Amino acid sequence: MAYHQRSASAPSSPRSNKPEIEQQLQRLSTTIFSPSATIDTTCDGLRKLEGIYKCIEEMMCKPSNQVSLCQSLQRTALEAELGRSLVLLDLCNAVQGSFMELKMSVQELLFALRRGDDASFQVKAYIRLSKSAQKQFKKISKKAVSENECRVVMLMAEAREITISLLESTCGLLSKEVEMPKCSLISKTFQKTKFVCEEEQLRALERSIGDLETGVELLYRRLIQNRVSLLNTLSS
Incomplete structure (x- = not known):
């Protein structure tokens, strides 16, 4: 799965910009909570979210909005x-x-596969790591803003909430890539602790994680740029 860097294009005026961003945020929210969500749609969501933050930054930097x-x-x-x-x-x-x-856990699974070893330990380690990653979101509080705030601030809050939900969903x-019986990378044999790994599927998972890394890295850079713009606006 190739990951292509693109950004959502920003309309030319604030009047046409706001509804478009709102529509994108709504579509992203629907995608995140859809039962049919996949790693592919998540990668696409990260790319779109990076573009949304760019649009919000452009709106924030307009002289009329800065006032x-x-x-x-x-x-x-x-x-x-x-x-x-900063929390984000x-x-x-x-x-x-x-x-x-x-x-690294997937790579260990691949090594075990090549050696013909029982990969149950590596599988359990992967599941433990993925579930551990999910636990960190329980500490994050999604704080919305009141309807009295200006639209730029409200869009920032909506984008922040969706960002947290998207990362959590990822x-x-x-975790489900291993746990789901039909789509799993690991298929159980007659013994509970015995697993048969398919190298091609493990390679696909490794590439998927790499694509997600790229998406989060691009988002991270955009969030830094947005924070700089926020600081500039507050110091003006």
Whole structure:
């Protein structure tokens, strides 16, 4: 599965920009919670989310919006989003670390396969790592903003909530790659602790994790740029 870097194009004016971003956020939310969600759709979601953040940043940097954002009430909400942006960056870092560990676990599965060893230990390690990655999301509180905030702040909050949900969904999908009987990389034999690994499927999983790493890295860089723009707006 090839991962292609693209960004959602931003409409030319704020009037046409806002509805388009809202539609993209709504579609992303639907995709995340869909029972048919896959790693492919998640990679696509990360790419679209990176583009959405770019559009929000462009809106935030418009002189007319900067004037409204620096007003007392909006400034308070903007400062709150600035603090939450650090939580989001830390979460992206943690997820990237989890991806690295999962790739190493898949590589260990491949080695066991080539040696003809019982891979049950490696399978359990992979499942444990993927579930451990999911636990970190329980510590994250999704804090929405009130309807009194300006649209730019509300869009930032909506994008933040969807980002957390998408990253959480990603870790869940990686866990299911092993656990689901029909689509699993590991198929059980008659003995419970005995597994038969298919190298081609393990290679596909390794590539998928790599694609997800790329997507989260691009998102991470965009979030840093957004944070810089936030700081610039607050200091103006």
